[in-house]
Structures are given as structure tokens and as C-alpha cells.
Amino acid sequence: MSKKQVDQNQIKDIAKLAHIPISDIESQQLAKDFAKTLAVVDQLKTADVSRIDSTHQVTAFKNVTREDKVDESLSFTQAEALANAPQQKDGFFLVPKVLTTEDN
Amino acid sequence: MTFNQLTIKEALDALTSGSLKIEKLYQDLDLSIQDKNKLYNIYLNFNTDAKKEAKLLENTQLKGLPIAVKDNFCSKNLPTTASSKILENFIPQYESTVTKRLQKAGGVIVGKTNLDAWAHGSSTETSDFGPTLNPRNPDHLPGGSSGGSAAAVAADLCLAAIASETAGSIRQPAAWCGTVGLKPSYGRVSRFGVIAMASSMDTPGVISKTVEDACLVLNSFAGPDSRDATCYQNPAPDFSKFLDQDIKGLKIGLIYHDLEGLEEVNEKLAQELAVLSQLGAKVEKVQALDPHHAIAVYTVVQRAEVSSNLARFDGVRYGKDRAFFGDEAKRRIMLGTFILSKGYAEQYYNLAQKVRTLYLNDFAQLFKKYDVLVSPSSPGFAKKLDASAGSPMFGELEDILLEASSISGLPGISVPYYRDPQSNLFLGANFVAAMWREDLAIKVADAFEKNTKWNTWRNR
Numbered sequence: 001m002s003k004k005q006v007d008q009n010q011i012k013d014i015a016k017l018a019h020i021p022i023s024d025i026e027s028q029q030l031a032k033d034f035a036k037t038l039a040v041v042d043q044l045k046t047a048d049v050s051r052i053d054s055t056h057q058v059t060a061f062k063n064v065t066r067e068d069k070v071d072e073s074l075s076f077t078q079a080e081a082l083a084n085a086p087q088q089k090d091g092f093f094l095v096p097k098v099l100t101t102e103d104n
Numbered sequence: 105m106t107f108n109q110l111t112i113k114e115a116l117d118a119l120t121s122g123s124l125k126i127e128k129l130y131q132d133l134d135l136s137i138q139d140k141n142k143l144y145n146i147y148l149n150f151n152t153d154a155k156k157e158a159k160l161l162e163n164t165q166l167k168g169l170p171i172a173v174k175d176n177f178c179s180k181n182l183p184t185t186a187s188s189k190i191l192e193n194f195i196p197q198y199e200s201t202v203t204k205r206l207q208k209a210g211g212v213i214v215g216k217t218n219l220d221a222w223a224h225g226s227s228t229e230t231s232d233f234g235p236t237l238n239p240r241n242p243d244h245l246p247g248g249s250s251g252g253s254a255a256a257v258a259a260d261l262c263l264a265a266i267a268s269e270t271a272g273s274i275r276q277p278a279a280w281c282g283t284v285g286l287k288p289s290y291g292r293v294s295r296f297g298v299i300a301m302a303s304s305m306d307t308p309g310v311i312s313k314t315v316e317d318a319c320l321v322l323n324s325f326a327g328p329d330s331r332d333a334t335c336y337q338n339p340a341p342d343f344s345k346f347l348d349q350d351i352k353g354l355k356i357g358l359i360y361h362d363l364e365g366l367e368e369v370n371e372k373l374a375q376e377l378a379v380l381s382q383l384g385a386k387v388e389k390v391q392a393l394d395p396h397h398a399i400a401v402y403t404v405v406q407r408a409e410v411s412s413n414l415a416r417f418d419g420v421r422y423g424k425d426r427a428f429f430g431d432e433a434k435r436r437i438m439l440g441t442f443i444l445s446k447g448y449a450e451q452y453y454n455l456a457q458k459v460r461t462l463y464l465n466d467f468a469q470l471f472k473k474y475d476v477l478v479s480p481s482s483p484g485f486a487k488k489l490d491a492s493a494g495s496p497m498f499g500e501l502e503d504i505l506l507e508a509s510s511i512s513g514l515p516g517i518s519v520p521y522y523r524d525p526q527s528n529l530f531l532g533a534n535f536v537a538a539m540w541r542e543d544l545a546i547k548v549a550d551a552f553e554k555n556t557k558w559n560t561w562r563n564r
Contacts, residue, residue, distance in 0.1 A: 006442065018411060018441040019418075020434050021427045033435050033496040034442070037403060040497055041452060044400045047459045054457035055464055057304050057334070058513030058539070059291045064333040074331070080197040084422030095420050 006034045106132040109260045111561050112169060112317040119167045126168050130155040133170055133214070137261050144237045146255045147215035148175050149183045157212045164210025166324060171206060172262035174253045175216035176223055177308070178297040179203050182213065186299045187231035188221045188430065190423045200297025201332070202266060202308045202325045209324035214262050217252030221430050222414065223268065223301045225249055226276055226499030227492040230432040235489065240282050240528050244486040247277030248499070253311045254281035258560075264312040264321045268298055270305045271402045271510035272481075272503030275518035278311050279481035279532025282520050282560055284553070286310045286318040286546075289539050290513035291336045293322075294329035302409035303334075305402075305510055313561040315519060315550040319343035336540065346546040348554075352384030356548060357474035359392035360505055369480040369531055376521045376533070377478065379555045380548065390474065393466040397459050398508035399500045404443055404456035405511065411440025435496055463508045471538040476548045479505050481518040481532035506534060515542045517549040520558040530558070 006014075011027045011034070022030065078091055087094035107129040110118065118124035134155075141147050151157075158168030173179065176186045178196035185191045203213060220230040228236040228251035236251045238244040239259035246255040250267035254277035257265050267274045269287040278285025286309050293308040300306060308325070312318040326340035358377065361370050381387050414437050419425030429437065443452045470477060482502060492498035500507070509516055518532035533552065537545040553559050 010442075011438070014438050014442050014445075017445070018437050019415075019426050020429060020437060022434065026431075026434075030435060030438065034439060036496050037435075037439060040500070041400045041403055041456075044397060044404070044452070044455050044459055047397055047455075047462065049455065049458035049462065052458045052461050054454060055460040056457055058464065058511075059334060059336065061291075061334070061337075066330055066333075076197060081421075083197055084194055086419060086422075086424070093420050 006031055006038070105564070106136065108133040108136050108263070109561070110263065111313045112166070112263050112320050113314070115169055115263055116167055119162070126158050126162070127155070130158060130170065133261070136259070140239070140259050140261060144239055144242065144255055144259060145234050146217055146236055146252050146259065146261055147172070148185060148187065148218050148233055148252070150215035151182055151213045154212050154214050161210040161212065166210035168210055168212050169263045170214040171211040171321070172215060172217050172253055172256035172265035173203055173213050174219055174250050174265070174267045176219060176268060176299040177203050177266060178299070179213060179216065182216060184216065184299070186222050187219045187233055188433070189232045189428045190417055192424070194422055196297070198297060201294035201329045202298070205325035206266065211321070211324060217256050217265065219252055220249040220432070222299070222433050223249035223270065223273055224410070224432045224436055225492065226272060226502045227487070228252065229490070229492045230430060232430050237489070238281055238486050238529070240530065241486070244488055244529060245280065245491060247280035247482070247486060249273040250311060251277045254278050254283055254285070257281065257283045257311050257313060264310060264317050266308065267311045268306060268308045269510065270302045270307070270406065272499070272506035274309045274311060275481045275506055275516055275532065275534055276503055278518045279520070279530065280486035282523065282530035284312045284315055284318050285518040285532070286312070286322060287516050288322065288326060288542055289336070289515040291334050292340060292515070292540070292542070293326050294332040294335050296329055296331035300413040302406040303413060304405065304409060305513070314559060315517065315546060315553050316344065316347050318517070319347060319546060341543065343542060343546060346543045347550045349547045349551070350384070351380065351547055351551045354385045354475045354544070354548060355473065356380060356385050356387045357390035357470060357477045358387060358479065359390060359477050360395060360479040361389050363395070366480065366483055369484060372522045372531065373478070373480055373533055376556055380552060383551055383555065385548070390470065392470060392477070393463055393508065395504050395508045398463055398511060399504055401456045401459050401463070401511050402507040403497070403500050404452050405460065407436050407440035408444050408453050409440070410436045411438070411444060460511050464512045467509070467512050467514060467538070475537065475544045477536045479534055481505060481534040485524060485527065485529040485531065509536045513539060515545055517545050519549050519553045521556065523558055
């Protein structure tokens with residue numbers, strides 16, 4: 001069976017994609033944990049799935065829709081929407097700065 | 105005996121006849137909570153108005169009885185943490201469908217119970233607020249992820265508990281704590297307001313003292329919900345109708361009977377199942393698809409869905425930022441991100457979803473011949489504290505007997521079938537039925553419970 005290895009650099013790339021800050025020590029440990037988990041997952045490759053369709057959901061219900069109508073009971077007031085915000089200003093969420101200019 | 109030790113059925117009868125006042129039940133409950141909650145680390149937060157609410161609910165279905173709720177169900181104005189630091193100070197502005205309906209039926213939320221953080225695990229040891237101890241033997245784990253809910257029931261710190269299962273999280277802790285755990289079919293119960301983990305498998309359900317109690321509680325919240333498009337549109341039946349039924353002629357298949365390492369639990373189960381034959385059911389061994397691949401399917405699908413669902417925690421709208429994720433959550437989010445990335449999705453994710461089909465096909469074949477399938481819920485008794493440390497696959501391996509039915513969406517009930525006299529720990533039997541056929545699993549589990557000696561509350 002092929003042993004899938006994910007090295008520390010790959011771990012750091014994945015962490016970036018997943019927006020998870022990790023330390024060097026964590027990336028070492030995560031590489032080891034990945035190996036253990038992938039060793040189990042790689043067993044799937046021994047299954048015969050030729051001519052087998054994928055199952056993405058088990059109920060087989062299709063196109064479940066509702067009327068395109070505003071349901072007030074499903075909406076938050078502005079105060080409710082902001083109730084748990086760590087930072088807010090003038091009735092808006094305060095978000096981290098993502099754009100920079102040469103001045104700052 | 106104190107009144108918090110009653111079952112739901114006993115308490116409802118006593119309240120109806122007037123021999124019990126709800127205030128008295130809450131007094132006894134409060135004393136037990138003061139006595140045991142810190143010791144076992146079961147409730148993370150309490151509803152301080154519980155007793156006051158209960159007094160107003162005399163004329164309802166559940167008459168104000170105290171119910172524990174796993175802390176991944178959003179409850180308006182009560183903290184809801186999913187046992188994570190990220191949501192430590194989160195106060196939902198809306199109520200989950202399950203808890204809303206429970207309250208409408210006269211159930212009162214006593215408090216919110218501990219779980220593995222984000223429901224990632226089978227031990228409660230990944231909780232950011234420390235593990236729960238097993239009230240049957242506090243050197244041991246309660247199982248998980250709904251370990252707090254199972255422990256609350258086992259310690260009589262509620263009359264029943266709401267829990268959720270993705271693959272084992274109701275039935276495994278129920279088995280380890282010597283209680284009943286009912287996981288309905290996927291889609292039988294609304295997921296609206298449950299903090300999402302793996303959306304194609306997440307299923308709310310009940311942990312209770314008896315099968316009868318599980319039915320009475322499930323009745324309060326099962327059924328279609330326009331807020332969850334994956335819900336079954338047909339109305340849910342009255343599940344208590346399936347209690348005390350004749351099981352004569354039902355065909356029961358004993359699966360996973362020849363798995364290595366399970367000799368002891370399987371031998372005991374086979375002995376106990378003899379009672380079902382005496383009641384007229386036909387019990388025989390049958391070969392099911394080897395469950396080992398289901399571990400891998402579950403791992404891939406769960407990690408993939410976790411990485412997507414937990415992307416919403418950005419620390420902007422609510423909660424703390426992503427640096428606060430614990431080790432287990434980081435591991436799962438990152439593995440899911442990897443599995444879904446270009447080049448690996450075909451190799452892992454799509455392959456897993458195909459193997460998932462093999463399990464659905466296998467169950468479809470088995471249910472042509474059998475009404476109910478049964479196996480142990482767990483490979484053994486509750487593990488000792490610290491058992492999950494250093495093992496990134498602890499939960500997956502502990503839940504090997506439950507994953508195949510979970511990835512297939514099937515309903516199942518775990519009921520106690522043995523108690524070890526030395527350790528005071530229990531084994532649970534998992535009765536599984538075809539999709540939407542909770543009725544069959546309930547019939548058999550109820551008959552089994554009432555004709556064996558292992559249920560603590562029926563045999564006190």
C-alpha cells in the first residue's frame with residue numbers, strides 16, 4: 001500500500017488555505033497526524049468501485065425549494081445581527097484590514 | 105429514592121395523578137446537580153429560570169420535565185459553546201428547531217452539556233472545557249461526542265437529554281454510560297440551529313433512561329421543518345405506538361459477529377439475544393460488509409464537510425478568531441482542506457463517496473431479508489481517562505460498529521445488554537433498521553429492554 005506523506009511545507013500551505021495560524025512545532029506534529037490518518041484512509045484504494053455511483057446524500061430528495069418570499073421570523077434585526085460581534089462601528093461589523101497601500 | 109431518578113414516563117404519571125409536585129422534582133434535581141455536576145463536569149451552563157418555567161407547564165405534553173441539551177444546539181439567550189473557546193461567549197439570537205419544539209411541548213432546558221469540541225471526538229476529551237467523567241465509574245470516559253448528555257442521564261441530573269450524532273455520537277456514549285441512545289433516520293429531525301459538523305450525516309436524537317422515554321421525547325421534535333431542506337416531508341409517527349408490541353415473526357440479523365477482537369462482547373450479546381428468540385423473533389447470524397472501510401469513508405467525508413462548515417468561524421460576526429481552534433479541530437479542518445484540494449479530491453473524496461454507496465447497497469440487500477440488524481454498539485467497555493491522547497483516529501476506531509449505518513443515514517437504538525459487576529461499566533446493543541423504519545428498531549429494542557435485566561431504571 002502506498003504511504004502518503006505530507007511534508008511540513010505542504011502542511012503550512014494547507015494551513016494558509018484553511019486560515020489557521022500554526023507554529024513550526026504544530027506543523028511537525030500535524031505532519032505526523034496526517035500520516036496516521038491517511039494510512040487508514042488509503043485503505044479505500046483496495047475497494048472495488050468500478051461502475052459504482054457516488055452517494056452525496058442519503059435521502060434522495062431532489063430540488064427541495066420554498067416559496068421565494070421574505071420570512072421576517074427568519075431575519076435578524078440589526079441589533080440581533082450585531083449582538084455577538086467582537087467589534088462593531090456605526091451599526092456595522094468591523095473587519096480586519098485586507099488591503100494595504102504604500103503609505104501604511 | 106429521589107424524584108430526579110424517575111423516568112419520563114414515571115414522572116408524567118406521578119404528576120398527572122398528583123402524587124408528585126414539579127417543585128419537589130426540581131428541588132431533588134438541584135441537590136443532585138450541586139452534589140455531582142462539578143465532580144463529573146457535565147453541564148457547562150445552566151438555565152437559571154428552569155424551575156420557574158416548569159411551574160407554568162403543567163398542562164403540556166412533557167409537563168415541565170427537566171431535559172439536558174447538548175451544547176451544540178443554539179438556545180436563545182443561553183450560552184452555546186460547542187465546547188469550544190471560540191464560542192465561549194456566544195449567545196445565540198435564535199432557537200434551534202429541536203429545542204424550540206421541545207420547549208413548546210413542555211420540556212424545560214436544565215442546562216447545556218459538555219461535548220467534544222465541535223462534536224469532534226468520542227471521548228469528550230477534546231472539549232476545551234475539560235473531559236466529562238463517566239458517572240458509572242469516574243476513572244473512565246463517558247464516550248462522545250454527546251458524553252455530557254449521556255452522563256447527565258446516567259447521573260440523574262436530568263430526566264432525558266437531547267444529543268446529536270454524526271457517526272456514533274449518541275449511541276456510543278449511551279452504551280458507555282449504561283443508558284439508551286436513539287439516533288433517528290437522517291432527515292427525520294431538523295438540523296436548524298445545530299452547530300453544523302458534517303451536514304450529510306448530522307442527526308439530532310435522544311439519550312434517555314428507557315426506550316419508552318426516548319420515544320416520548322423524540323415525539324416532541326421529530327418531523328418536517330421548512331428551515332431544513334434535507335428534512336423528510338412526511339409527518340413523523342407517534343413513536344410511542346411502537347412500544348409493547350409483539351415481535352413474533354420479526355427477522356433479526358446479527359452482524360459483525362466474526363470481527364477480530366470482539367469475541368467477548370459478541371459472545372455476551374449472542375447470549376442475551378436468546379430472549380428475542382423466546383419472544384418469537386427469528387435471530388440469526390448474517391454477513392454484512394466489512395465495517396473497516398466505513399471508518400475511512402466517514403473520516404474523509406467528515407473532514408471534508410468539517411473544513412467547509414467551520415470556514416464560517418472568522419471571528420468577525422461572532423466568536424473568537426481561528427487561532428482559538430483546539431488541536432483536534434485544526435487537524436480536522438486542515439485534513440478536510442487537503443482532501444478537497446485539486447488533485448486529491450478525486451483520490452479521496454470522490455472515492456469515499458463511491459465506497460459509501462457500497463454500504464447503502466449492502467444494507468438495502470440485508471433489509472430485504474431482515475427487519476432489524478443488531479451488533480454491539482462499541483467494541484468494548486468505556487475506556488479509561490486519557491485514552492484518546494496522541495491518537496488522531498481514536499473516535500473513528502471506537503465507532504467502527506456504528507459508522508456504516510451512520511454514513512447510510514439509518515436509524516438505530518443502543519440499549520444496555522450487560523453490566524460488569526467489578527467496574528460497574530456497561531455494554532450496549534445497537535438495533536438498526538432501514539431508512540424511516542424507526543418503528544422496527546423501537547419494537548425490538550423495547551422488547552429486549554423489558555425482557556432483560558440490564559436497564560438500571562427498570563430494575564432498581
